[in-house]
Each structure stands twice: as C-alpha cells, then as structure tokens.
Amino acid sequence: MLTADLVHVRRRGDLLHVVSLSPLERPRAHELAASALALVRAHMGLPRGALLEAWGQVATAPSENLLARGLFKLALDTCEFDEGVAIDPVELRREIFTKSANLRRSTAGAFARASLLQDIAQARGVEVDAIEEALYADLPTAHILRKADLPSPEGLLSIHELAQHQAVLLRAVRLRARIFCANAAGYRAIFRKLKFHRLLYTLEKLSRNAGYAIAIDGPFSMFEQTTKYGLKLALALPTLMACDAWDVAADLRWGKDRRPLRYHLRGGATAPAGEASTQLPDEVDALLADLHALESPWQASPAEAILDLPGLGACVPDLVFVHRDSGQRVYLEVLGFWSRAAVWKRVEMAAAGLPYPIVFAVSKHLRVSEEVLGHDAPAALYVYARTMNARAVLARVEAVAGRHAPTRK
Amino acid sequence: MEDNQAELPALGVTLRFLAGTLEIAGLPAQTAGLPAGCAWDERSACLRAPACRYAEVVLALRGLRIPYLDEARRYDTLATPALVHREPRPYQTGALSAWKSAGCRGVVVLPTGAGKTLVAHLAIDDRKRSTLVVTPTLDLVRQWHDGLRATFGTKIGLVGGGDYDVQPLTVTTYDSAYLHMEHLGCRFGLVVFDECHHLPGESYALGARFCLAPFRLGLTATPERTDGRDPILDDLVGPVVYRKDIVELAGEYLANYETVRVSVDLTPDERAEYDGERAIYRQFLADNGISMASPRGFSDFIIRSSRTEEGQRAFAAYRRQREIAFTAPAKLDYVERLLHQHRADRTIVFTQDNATVYLLSRRFLIPAITHHTRVSERSAILQGFTQGDFTAIATSKVLNEGVDIPEANVAIVMSGSGSVREHVQRLGRILRKGQAKGEDKRAVLYELVTGGTSESMTSMRRRDHVAYR
Numbered sequence: 001m002l003t004a005d006l007v008h009v010r011r012r013g014d015l016l017h018v019v020s021l022s023p024l025e026r027p028r029a030h031e032l033a034a035s036a037l038a039l040v041r042a043h044m045g046l047p048r049g050a051l052l053e054a055w056g057q058v059a060t061a062p063s064e065n066l067l068a069r070g071l072f073k074l075a076l077d078t079c080e081f082d083e084g085v086a087i088d089p090v091e092l093r094r095e096i097f098t099k100s101a102n103l104r105r106s107t108a109g110a111f112a113r114a115s116l117l118q119d120i121a122q123a124r125g126v127e128v129d130a131i132e133e134a135l136y137a138d139l140p141t142a143h144i145l146r147k148a149d150l151p152s153p154e155g156l157l158s159i160h161e162l163a164q165h166q167a168v169l170l171r172a173v174r175l176r177a178r179i180f181c182a183n184a185a186g187y188r189a190i191f192r193k194l195k196f197h198r199l200l201y202t203l204e205k206l207s208r209n210a211g212y213a214i215a216i217d218g219p220f221s222m223f224e225q226t227t228k229y230g231l232k233l234a235l236a237l238p239t240l241m242a243c244d245a246w247d248v249a250a251d252l253r254w255g256k257d258r259r260p261l262r263y264h265l266r267g268g269a270t271a272p273a274g275e276a277s278t279q280l281p282d283e284v285d286a287l288l289a290d291l292h293a294l295e296s297p298w299q300a301s302p303a304e305a306i307l308d309l310p311g312l313g314a315c316v317p318d319l320v321f322v323h324r325d326s327g328q329r330v331y332l333e334v335l336g337f338w339s340r341a342a343v344w345k346r347v348e349m350a351a352a353g354l355p356y357p358i359v360f361a362v363s364k365h366l367r368v369s370e371e372v373l374g375h376d377a378p379a380a381l382y383v384y385a386r387t388m389n390a391r392a393v394l395a396r397v398e399a400v401a402g403r404h405a406p407t408r409k
Numbered sequence: 410m411e412d413n414q415a416e417l418p419a420l421g422v423t424l425r426f427l428a429g430t431l432e433i434a435g436l437p438a439q440t441a442g443l444p445a446g447c448a449w450d451e452r453s454a455c456l457r458a459p460a461c462r463y464a465e466v467v468l469a470l471r472g473l474r475i476p477y478l479d480e481a482r483r484y485d486t487l488a489t490p491a492l493v494h495r496e497p498r499p500y501q502t503g504a505l506s507a508w509k510s511a512g513c514r515g516v517v518v519l520p521t522g523a524g525k526t527l528v529a530h531l532a533i534d535d536r537k538r539s540t541l542v543v544t545p546t547l548d549l550v551r552q553w554h555d556g557l558r559a560t561f562g563t564k565i566g567l568v569g570g571g572d573y574d575v576q577p578l579t580v581t582t583y584d585s586a587y588l589h590m591e592h593l594g595c596r597f598g599l600v601v602f603d604e605c606h607h608l609p610g611e612s613y614a615l616g617a618r619f620c621l622a623p624f625r626l627g628l629t630a631t632p633e634r635t636d637g638r639d640p641i642l643d644d645l646v647g648p649v650v651y652r653k654d655i656v657e658l659a660g661e662y663l664a665n666y667e668t669v670r671v672s673v674d675l676t677p678d679e680r681a682e683y684d685g686e687r688a689i690y691r692q693f694l695a696d697n698g699i700s701m702a703s704p705r706g707f708s709d710f711i712i713r714s715s716r717t718e719e720g721q722r723a724f725a726a727y728r729r730q731r732e733i734a735f736t737a738p739a740k741l742d743y744v745e746r747l748l749h750q751h752r753a754d755r756t757i758v759f760t761q762d763n764a765t766v767y768l769l770s771r772r773f774l775i776p777a778i779t780h781h782t783r784v785s786e787r788s789a790i791l792q793g794f795t796q797g798d799f800t801a802i803a804t805s806k807v808l809n810e811g812v813d814i815p816e817a818n819v820a821i822v823m824s825g826s827g828s829v830r831e832h833v834q835r836l837g838r839i840l841r842k843g844q845a846k847g848e849d850k851r852a853v854l855y856e857l858v859t860g861g862t863s864e865s866m867t868s869m870r871r872r873d874h875v876a877y878r
Contacts, residue, residue, distance in 0.1 A: 062716050090786050093776065098793070100774035101800045104752045111749065113774060136767060139781055200452045219430040220619070222448055223459050228615055256708055344425065344480075345453065348434060 001077075001234070002160075002167040004254075006070040009168065016254060016261045018164045021067075021157070032060070032068050033153035033160075036075040040148050048081055049141030067160075074159055075150065084144030087124070087134040096120060096135070162241075166234035168263055172250040173217065173225040175233050180211030180245040184304035187212070188316045191306075193239045195342075197232035203308060211245065212306075225260075227253055244268055283388060284318045284334055290390035297324050298397055303331060307356050309349055317358065321397045328404070330357045330397045334388070340366040343381075347372050350379035357404040359396045361388055378403055422477040424466070426595035429619025431458045431466060431481055442473045460594050461645070463621035481621060484539035484598040485577055491534040492562040497527055498662060500653050505531045507651040508626060514647030516605060516627035520655035521837020522663050525628040526553070526813070529601045530560050532626050538598030539577040541622070543586045545604045547784050548791070548812045553580045553603065556813075568593070570784050583613045590619035599624040604810050606631055606830070608645055609638035617645040630655075630837065631830045655833070655840075655876045663840040664818070664850035670868065672860040673739035683862060686730040693723030734862040735824040736765055741772065743857055747821055748773055748801055755794060755816045756801040757808060759835050761824035769803040769823070778804045809834045815841045820854040827870035836876055 008019040021029050035058055043051040060068040083089070099120065104111055114128075121128045136142060151159060169175065181187050194201055194216060204213040216236070218229035233250070240246050247266035254261045291300040303317040317331035335343055343362050350358075350373055358379045362368055370381045380396040382388070422435040433456035438449035440456065444465040450457040458466055463481060470477050497505070501524055504517045508528075513536060519525050533540045542553050547570045557565045557578050566576030569585035575596060581589070600620055602608050605627030608617055617625075627646035632639050642649075659665065675683055694701065699709050710727075714720030744758060760766050763779045770777035776790045776799050793799045795816050802808070809831055817839045825831055839852040858868045 062718060062721065065715055090783075093786075094789065094793075096774055097776045098798050101798060104748065105800060111745070111773070113772070116774065132771075135771065139767075200450075202452050219428045219450075219457065220459065220615070222450055222457060223430075223446065224615075224618075226615060228612075256705070344423070344434070 001170075002070050002073060002163040004167050004170050006066060006073060007164045007167045008066045008070075011254075011261065014261050016168065016252060016263045018168060020161065026157075028064070029067060029071075029157055030153050032064065033071050033075075033156040036068075036072045037150050037153060037156060039072075040075050040079060040145070040150060043145050044148070046145060047084070047141065048143045048145060051076075051145060052141070070160055070163070071156060074156060074163060075148075078149045078151075079145055080147040081140075081143035082146055083138050083142070085134045085137040087126070087130070087137075089134055089136060089138045092131070092134055093136075096131075162238065165265055166237055168252065169234040169237055169250055170230040171227050171252045171254050172230050172233045172263070173227055173253055174221060174251045175216045175236075175248060176213065176250075177216065177240050177246060177248045178206065178211060178213050179240060179243040180206075182244050184306060184316070185302075186243050187306050188318075189242070190214075190236075190239050191316045193236050197229075197236060199229060199232055199236070205308065211243075225251075225253060241267060281318075281334070287334075287388045287390060287393065288319065291319075291393070294390055294394070296394055298322070298330075298394060299324055300332075305331070307331065307358075309354065315358070321394075323401065328357075328401055330359065330401050330404075332359045332361060332393065332397070334361045335363075335366075340368065343368050346379070347381070350377050354378045357400045359393065359400055361393065375399075376403060422470070422475055424463075424477055424479050424481040426460060426481040426483070426621060428591040429460050429594050429615075431460050431463055431621065432456070433458065433466065435477075436475070443469050459618045460621040461618045464623035481595055482598075483595040484622075487533075487537045487539065487561075487577055489561060489563055490537065491530065491560050493560045495527060495530075495560075497531060498524065500651075500658070500662075501528050501531065504528045504651040505535065508532060509535065511647060511650045513599075513624040513626075515625075515650035516629065516632060516642055516646055516648065518629055518632055518649055518652040520653065520658055520663065520840075521630045521834055522841030523653065523658055524662075525603070525630075526556055529603070529626060529628060530556070532601070532624075533557075533561075533578070533599060536599050536624050538622075538624060539596060540579070540599040540601060541586075541593070541597040541620070542578075542580045542601045542603060543583055543616070544580065545583055545607050545810055546807050546812075547582060547780075548778070548787055548807055549603060549810065550580045550582055551784055551788055551791075552813055583607050583616065586616040586620075587612045590616045594620040594622075597622050599626070601625075602627045602646055605629045605642060605646060606634055606639065609634060609636075609641040614641060614645055631833060635828075655837075659840070662842065664842055664852045666836065666840060666852040666854065668836070668854045668856065670856045670858060670872075671743060672858050672865075673737055673743055674860050675733065675737055675739070675862070679733055679737060680861070683730050683733045686726040686733070687863075689726035690723050690730060693720060693726075730862075734859040734864045735761055736768065737859045740823060740857045740859060741769075744769065744821060744823060745773065747819075747855060748775070751819045752800060754800065754819045755797075755814070756819040756821060757814075757817050757835075757838055758801060758803045758821045758823055759808070759825060760803065760805050761826060763805050765824060766803045766805050773801070773803075775799065775801040775803055778802060778807055780807055782807075806831070808838065812838065813841060814838065817841075818850060818852045820852075822854065822856045824857075824864070825867070825871060827867045829871055829874050832871035833874050833876055 010017050010019050039051065039054055043054065055072050100116060103116055117128050117131055121131045179190065199216050200219055201214045201216045206213055216233065220226055220228065240248060245268045250263040252261045252263055288300055298321040300319050300321050303320040305317065307315040307317065309315045315333055317333045319332040321330045343360065343366055346360050359382055360379060361382045361384060364383050364385050368381065368383060370383050373379060373381050380400045382393055382396045425432040425434065433447065436456055444462055446462045447456050447458040447466065505528055508515050508517060517525065517528055544550055544553055550567065550569060554565045554567060561578060563578065564576050566574045566579030568575065568579060568581040568589055575593065600622040606629045607613055625646045627642060632642060632649060697713050699713065700706050714724040748756060758769055766777045766779050778787055778790055790799065790802060791814065794802055794814060820835055820839045822835055836854050839854065842850050856868060858864050
C-alpha cells in the first residue's frame with residue numbers, strides 16, 4: 001500500500017482529488033513501471049541496499065518523482081528478502097567487540113584494528129573482507145533479494161491507481177458510500193468486511209431498490225475525529241468498488257496540519273476480481289453440505305436477504321431455511337468467535353422483539369449460554385464447540401419457527 | 410431516576426468495552442446524571458463513552474443507584490504482592506504519597522537516574538491491580554520486564570517487538586499501545602506511562618483514551634513539550650503531583666558530574682566543501698522564502714525542494730553539509746582519543762543518526778544499538794556493558810531515555826539535535842548511582858562540536874538547561 005505522502009493529489013476548495021494519469025502521461029508511466037520491475041528482477045540475489053541505490057540512479061524529472069517513488073514502493077512490496085551470509089553476524093559481533101574491548105583495555109598504545117580483524121579472520125579460515133562484510137549483514141540494507149511476485153507494467157499501474165485512493169483514505173475519519181449489488185453476495189462481502197474490521201455503520205435503504213447508503217466509521221468516532229480507522233476504511237475500499245454501482249465520499253484530515261477536506265470517488269465494479277467473493281466461509285459451506293445430506297422438511301441454501309435490524313444495522317444471514325410445505329423461512333447468522341459484544345447486542349434485540357425468525361450460531365469461546373434467550377424469544381442461540389452440527393442447527397430452526405407465524409418473503 | 414428504571418429492558422444495564430469505548434446498554438438516550446462524554450450512539454442503539462471515562466461512569470451509576478452488570482472491566486487483583494522490597498528514598502516515598510492523595514492519578518517528575526521505576530513498583534504494590542506499563546522504546550520494555558519480574562517474582566507479559574503475551578503485569582511500547590489498546594484497554598486497572606511526555610502526541614493520546622484503567626501514573630523528567638500539548642497530560646493521566654529537579658538531587662542521590670564542550674576544526678578542503686554546499690542550500694531557502702526557524706520550515710523545504718532539479722540539488726547540499734559537520738574526521742579522531750583515555754570506564758557515544766552509529770561501530774569495533782538491533786542482542790550488549798565485557802557502546806537516540814546502566818560514567822555526544830530534552834536525557838544516562846550506599850561516582854559528558862558550522866548554534870540551543878550551567 002502507498003503512504004499518504006506518495007499520492008499525487010490536488011486540492012480545490014475543500015475537495016481533494018487524486019490526479020490520475022492522462023493519456024499523454026501514460027506511456028512514460030508505463031516506462032517507469034517497467035524500469036522499476038526490471039530493476040527488481042536485475043537485483044535478484046543482491047542486497048536491498050544495492051537495489052535502493054540503483055533506483056536512486058534512475059533519472060526522473062521532478063514532476064515524475066511521486067509517481068516513480070510510488071511505483072517503486074509497490075514493486076518493492078512484492079519482494080522477499082533474507083540474510084545472505086554464512087557467518088552469523090550476531091555471534092561475529094559478540095566475538096569481535098569482546099576481543100576489541102579486551103585489546104583496548106590491555107594496551108597503552110594505539111588500537112590495532114587491522115591486526116585484530118586479521119586474527120579473527122584467520123581463526124575462522126576466511127578473508128578479512130568476508131569478516132567486514134558479515135559484520136552487519138543482518139541490517140535491512142544488507143538483506144538479499146530472493147523472490148518477487150511481480151505484476152506486468154500495466155498491472156503495476158492498476159495497482160498504483162487503487163493504492164492512491166486507498167492512501168487517501170488512510171487519512172479518512174468517516175466514509176459514506178452508496179452501493180448497489182445485483183445479488184446478496186456483494187452486500188454480504190461488504191458487511192462481513194466491516195464486521196471483520198470492527199467498523200460501525202448506519203444503514204439506509206435507498207428508494208426504488210437502488211441499494212443502500214452506509215455511513216462507516218469506528219466506535220470512537222463519535223467523540224473525536226480520528227484517522228485511527230483510516231487503514232480499515234482503506235482496506236474496505238476494494239470491496240465497495242466491487243459493487244455493481246457505487247460512490248464513496250470521505251471526510252479527511254489531510255496533511256501535517258490535519259486540514260479537514262472531502263473526497264469523492266465513484267464507479268461500478270472496478271475492483272480486482274475476487275474482492276467481493278460470493279463464497280461462503282468454509283465452516284458455513286461445510287454445514288450446508290451436512291444439511292443437504294440430512295433428510296429434513298427444511299431446505300437450506302445461502303441467504304440472499306439483508307435484514308435491517310434497528311440498532312444493529314444490516315444483518316446479513318448466511319443461510320436461509322425454507323420449509324418445503326409451508327414456505328416458512330428461518331435465517332441463520334453465524335457469528336463464530338467474532339465478538340461477544342455482537343452476540344449480546346443480538347440477544348438484547350431479540351429480547352426486545354425481532355421481526356424475523358433467526359438462529360445465531362456462536363462459538364463456545366465467547367462464553368455465552370443458550371439459556372440467555374428464553375423459550376418464547378423470537379430468536380435462538382446455538383452455541384457450538386468446534387464445528388457446527390447440522391442436526392443441532394435444524395433443532396433450533398424448528399424451535400424458532402414454532403414461535404413465529406409462517407412468513408413468506 | 411424511577412422513570413429511567415421503568416424503561417429498562419429485561420436484561421438491565423450492562424457496561425461493555427468495545428474497541429476503546431464503553432458501551433452502556435439498557436439505559437435510555439436521555440439518561441440524566443451521567444458524566445460528560447457519554448452520548449447516544451444511533452449506530453448501536455446504546456449510550457457510549459470513551460473507555461477512559463469508565464471510573465466516572467461507574468461512580469455515576471452508583472450515585473444514581475442504577476444496578477448494572479459490569480462486563481467491561483476485565484482486570485484482576487494481583488494474586489501476589491511484591492516479593493522484593495527495596496527501601497525507597499525519601500523523595501520516592503513523597504512521590505507515592507502525593508500520587509495517592511491525588512486519587513491515584515497524576516504525573517511524578519523526577520530527574521533521570523533518580524529511580525522513577527521504584528515509584529511505579531510501589532504504586533503497583535499499593536493498588537494491587539493488573540498493570541500495563543507503557544514505554545517509548547523496546548530497550549525500556551526489556552528493562553521494565555526484568556525489573557518487574559525481579560520485584561514481583563511472576564511472569565511478566567510483553568506486547569511489542571514481535572511479542573504478544575498479556576499477563577496481569579504487562580509491558581508494552583507507546584506504538585504497540587496505540588495499535589492494541591482497542592483490544593487490551595479493559596485488561597488493566599493501573600496503567601503506568603513511562604517517559605509520559607510522549608503521551609500527548611495525537612496517536613499515543615488515543616491509546617490512553619482507549620484504556621479504562623481508573624488508576625494512572627505518569628513518569629517523566631521533563632513533562633514540558635515544545636508543541637505546547639503538555640496540558641493534555643492532565644486529562645490523560647492527571648496533574649503533576651510531585652516534582653524534583655536534577656540540581657536538588659545531584660551529589661546525594663545522583664552522581665557528581667562535569668560537562669566538557671570540545672570544538673574541532675574542519676580541514677581547509679572540508680571547510681571549502683562545507684561552505685560551498687551550505688551556500689547552495691542557503692540560497693535555495695532565500696530564493697523560496699523558507700525560514701528553517703519556523704515550525705513548518707523543514708517540511709516546506711522538503712516539499713519545495715522535491716519539485717525542481719535546483720531544489721533536489723539544494724536538498725543534497727543540505728545533507729552533505731550536515732554530514733561534514735556531524736562526522737568531521739577531526740571528531741572521529743577525538744572520539745578515538747577519548748575511547749583510549751577512558752578505556753577503563755564505561756562510555757556511551759551518542760550520534761544524531763544511525764549511519765554514524767554504524768560508522769563508529771565499524772571503525773572502533775564497539776557494539777552498536779539502534780532501532781534495528783533485536784531485543785535479544787540489545788539485552789546481551791547491555792548486560793556485557795554492565796559486566797565490563799564491553800567498555801563502550803555507540804547509539805543514536807534509542808538509549809536517550811530511561812535505560813538503566815548505573816555503570817556508565819562517560820558520555821560522548823558526537824552529534825545531536827537542538828533539543829534540550831534530548832541533551833538532558835543523555836546526561837542523565839551517566840548520572841545514575843548504583844545501590845551501594847556512599848558510592849562516590851563522578852561522571853563526565855563530552856560534547857563534540859565542529860566549529861564554524863551550524864552545529865555551534867545547535868549546541869547552544871540544547872545546552873539551555875540548569876543542568877548545563
């Protein structure tokens with residue numbers, strides 16, 4: 001990811017824009033990307049310091065500096081380095097510095113550096129140069145480049161473009177987005193991502209089935225405009241960008257003086273493929289397979305619905321159980337071992353009355369008892385040890401269904 | 410209040426810690442009598458406060474006679490008291506009393522080497538609550554870790570530098586506290602902020618706000634900050650409750666010392682190169698109306714110099730003239746002479762940058778400690794220094810603060826910033842006395858300055874303290 005100082009931005013009033021490459025600039029940008037990648041390839045097996053020094057020699061005009069440094073940083077992010085000497089530098093230093101202290105203490109004359117190193121080299125059966133080289137071979141600049149997962153120049157430019165927008169969001173205190181997904185999988189990916197990052201949001205359904213408006217920030221944001229959540233917002237951006245239609249507006253604190261600025265971005269499905277994965281989590285996938293193997297009046301499938309629960313925002317159930325005869329629906333949301341607070345929130349909402357029949361599956365590591373929800377509650381808890389049991393889930397689905405009049409959605 | 414209770418849901422009022430905040434679930438939005446900072450959060454339909462308001466919220470609920478379930482507090486009473494009791498000096502006892510009188514919240518200001526750590530150990534033993542110690546560097550983490558283990562004889566947790574092990578007594582860095590406090594903030598009843606003048610920085614302050622610890626102790630030798638944010642300490646830790654300056658303790662509790670300022674000259678060739686490079690750099694500042702004395706001066710210079718080839722040349726000139734002044738060959742020769750002269754002493758050589766540290770280490774074959782040095786090697790170096798296996802160490806800024814090396818008695822400041830705090834802290838490194846009573850320790854600090862360069866002015870700025878008069 002880029003840091004905020006590597007982004008090419010322009011300010012108009014209180015609005016910040018990322019400056020995209022113009023068609024005229026693109027060939028030169030392509031050239032710089034190719035140079036960065038070629039340089040990395042050429043330094044395979046060589047020290048990081050040599051690579052950095054070589055990059056310093058690449059002639060760039062002052063107007064290209066930001067782009068060049070950004071491209072090089074992203075190319076460097078793909079690299080793997082390790083220490084490349086046979087002699088253990090820490091052990092070598094201990095030996096040299098101990099002998100050096102003894103020598104200095106015991107002689108009244110000049111400190112004989114060269115002869116000390118010669119003696120040590122001789123005892124180890126190596127040249128003095130090898131000793132000098134190994135002395136600080138574990139410093140980052142001495143690390144050896146071993147591997148790099150390099151994209152194409154065009155790929156690096158695409159990564160750079162996304163990274164610029166993400167770097168701006170590192171300085172975001174709040175983000176508002178309008179999103180539209182053609183199916184629930186896209187929404188699920190977004191809300192899962194927000195959950196995962198412990199971001200909070202308010203949700204509003206847009207009219208005429210145009211999707212949702214969400215305002216995203218963190219728990220502390222209501223007390224202080226903080227960029228603490230900027231990294232999480234930046235990491236959530238590709239997921240938002242994978243929606244079929246989206247726009248994003250962020251409140252920023254920009255620069256050293258933390259000037260309040262605004263930032264807008266819009267588009268449709270521009271994130272790299274795979275960001276809005278339609279796949280279920282592994283444990284839910286395994287449960288679904290187990291459920292299909294059982295004979296039951298309940299047909300389980302991945303849920304498409306988004307349930308709007310006041311005080312909770314969007315609840316995106318993982319599975320929906322449809323009764324083969326009555327058509328009644330019961331939802332399952334798997335909370336796993338994510339957050340005890342999230343479970344209590346749901347318990348409170350269930351105690352206050354829920355419009356949907358839901359089973360919440362919770363890992364026993366969260367130390368919550370199934371008994372906290374009474375037998376007349378509109379929802380049930382299923383506490384499981386290691387993996388979810390299909391029969392146990394179905395038993396809770398039956399129980400919750402019995403407390404709700406059949407609903408068809 | 411009866412109205413409030415009438416509106417309570419069946420589950421009652423519950424306090425929960427969530428990501429550095431305190432959720433107060435089960436109370437209506439308009440509940441009167443709660444402390445400032447509590448606000449209704451539409452996103453989760455509950456009242457919310459910064460975690461640092463925990464003690465006030467609990468007292469308010471008790472005052473309002475509202476029963477509550479406390480799921481926020483996840484800290485314990487310490488199972489074992491201190492096993493080792495070192496007799497505190499009178500000013501250490503005074504500091505503890507003042508802190509307790511202030512409700513166990515506040516800052517103790519004592520000079521470097523006066524034994525602030527013991528004050529913290531006394532406070533932990535007095536409160537007997539799970540405690541988090543927050544320090545600025547990994548060296549200090551190591552030192553606090555060893556000290557707490559020796560005093561309390563229990564496993565001490567570490568968070569930072571690749572470790573994540575949380576125990577009732579845990580040590581971390583300010584950086585790690587900022588990263589992890591949203592998860593750890595409920596696990597400690599007492600938090601000790603070592604070198605707490607770091608705390609008012611925007612990010613670090615957030616770490617303190619994310620923590621619900623009712624008891625807070627700040628330790629520092631120099632609470633004042635050049636950015637004027639030190640009053641924020643009042644809110645984050647508490648007011649200054651006790652203060653003693655270096656001159657009040659020198660002699661009896663700290664080593665007697667002298668400071669020697671040594672001016673070295675550049676050779677004619679070096680002088681010519683220095684003057685030439687400096688002229689290029691100064692001309693660019695003048696042409697662009699940049700004042701390096703202003704708070705934004707340096708960042709303006711970086712931004713403006715990156716835009717043109719002339720600017721890039723000016724930036725290179727700036728770096729070169731600094732390099733000539735900081736590492737003048739005459740300075741290196743003088744360091745050689747001092748290392749020889751003090752070969753039976755324990756010497757710390759301080760520099761402004763890491764490159765010079767490694768230059769010194771390679772040239773004089775002495776251990777180096779920088780932020781690149783791994784914790785295990787730092788420990789081995791400091792232990793070797795204490796035992797006399799090594800007689801000199803080269804370091805940049807990581808040993809400026811707090812590291813406890815009573816054996817060190819010579820400091821050579823080869824280069825540094827204009828910061829008074831840094832210069833006083835470096836002096837403090839050699840003033841600490843050992844435990845032996847009546848020990849007569851004398852320390853000396855050499856400051857090497859390249860004459861006729863900008864370093865002369867920097868030196869004058871950093872010596873503006875009572876300790877250098």
